[in-house]
Amino acid sequence: MLLPWEYGVRNLARRPVRTALTLVALATVVMLVFVVVGFIRGLEQSLSVSGDDDVVLVYSVNSEENIENSSIAARTPALLTASLDGTVKRFGITCVSPELYLGTRVTTEQDDGGLGLVRGVTTTAPLVRRSVKLIEGEWPREGEVMVGRLAAAKMGSKDEAVAIGKSIAFEGRDWQISGRFAAGGAAYESEVWCRLGDFQTATKRQDLSLAAMLLSPGKSPAEVSLFCKERTDLELRAIRETDYYASLQQHYKPVRLLAWFVVILVSGAGIFAGLNMMYGAVAGRIREIATLQAIGYRRRAILLSLVQEGVLLAAAGSLLSGVIALTMLNGMAVRFTMGAFVLRIDSVAILIGCGVGLLLGVLGALPPALKALRGSVAISLKAV
Structure with missing residues (x-):
């Protein structure tokens, strides 16, 4: 015969202080799990939605995977369009985006800012970067920039510091913010975009970091890659944009593994904390447990009741x-080396967090309950 369900519920109400402390401790552990899993899911989501299957990036072969260190000749986009016929053309414009991309210190009117990612682009960039949408303001003119919705988080500033009409400074110049853009969670959202010519003048550079090409349906990036290999004098390499961000997924794999290890450590610490609190709770109920056995309840029924409480x-x-x-952490911006992304408390994070919480309840209650039930009923009835 099992103990009534209400018995375990009433037991929790009999010790309100101990119950509240245990609840806070368990909630804190589960919250830490939500934070870490949300970080992992946010990073994975940001990298997975970045990139376009039809876009090929052409940059310096000497920069390896770091496009910020790439330097290619300014004539490279023209050579690519003249030598290859697989590029999309819209409104009479070839969809090739020459870009200068680098990390530099960005300051705002309100604070000293921090390291930001700046991309110099032309008006062909929106044709190639199809996920980028202008959500406020207008396209930058001379001396102006537009900022991604996570640019402030990347710089360690507040959103008010990068509002339209405000000024920011980088590369020895002041720039007025003319617009804000979003990119569906892609890595571009942590960047600052300005006119390519202005950025080249400010940095005193006439080269480019990369050229992004939008290929026609059915065209293979292998054609671009073959051109880069044949023109050894240009020292170029080509890679599909989705493959580039997939390589970043592998680059950050140790970080994700470390984060999962933190989840395991936090869960283990929570189990030990639960054990400690449950041992204290059961130690004060030895006579109660012995009395239940004396009036005919089996040890299994008492064990289930104690686990039920946990x-x-x-x-x-x-x-x-x-x-x-879900209300406070989901969507919170986090700075990272690749830019910025948001914590993502999705169904997977909820499942893992709640699963860890329930596991804490079971594993935290079982050992102390088993220990209390092993004792002699006669001796336990005399316990103080």
Whole structure:
């Protein structure tokens, strides 16, 4: 015969202070799990939505995977369009975007800012970067820039510092913000875009970092790659944009593995904390447990009742943490080396967080309950 369900619920209410402390401890552990898993999911989502299958990046073969260190001749886009016929043409314009891309210190009117990512582009950039959408303001004119919706997070500034009409400074010049753009969560959202000519003048450079080409349907990036290999004098390499960001996924794999290891460590620490608190809770109920055995309840029924209490507390803590994570953490911007991205509390994060919480409730309650049930009923009845 099992103990009534209400018995375990009433036991939690009999010790409100201990119950509240245990609830807060479990909720804190689950919240840490939500933060770490949200970080992992946000990073993976940002890299997975970045890039376009039809876009090929052409940059210096000497820069390896770091486009910021790339330097190619300014005539490279013209050579590519003249030598290859697979590029999309819209409104009489060939969809090739020459770009100068680098990381530099960006300051705002309100603070000292921080390291920002600046991309010098031409009016062909929106034709190639099809995920970029202007959400506020207008395209930058001379001496103006437009900022991604996560640019402030990348620089360590507030959104108010990069509002339209405000000024920012980099490369020894002041730039007025003319617009804001979004890119569906892609890496571009942490960048500052300005006119290519202005950026070349400010940096005293006439070269480019890369050329992005939008290929026609059915055209293969292998044709571009073959051209780069044949023109050894240009020292170019070509890679599909999605493959480039997939390589970044592999580059950040140790970071993701470390984050999962942190989840395991936090969960283990939570289990030990739960064990400690449950041992304290059960130690004060030895006579109660012995009395239940004396009046005929089996040890299995008592064990299930104790586990029920732990699971109820863990479920309440997981629910509390889940609500806080969805309302306060989901969508929070995080700075990272590649730019910035948002914490993503999705179904996978909720499943892992709540699963860890329920696991804490079961594993935290089992050992102390088993220890209490092993004792002699007669001796336990005499316990103080």
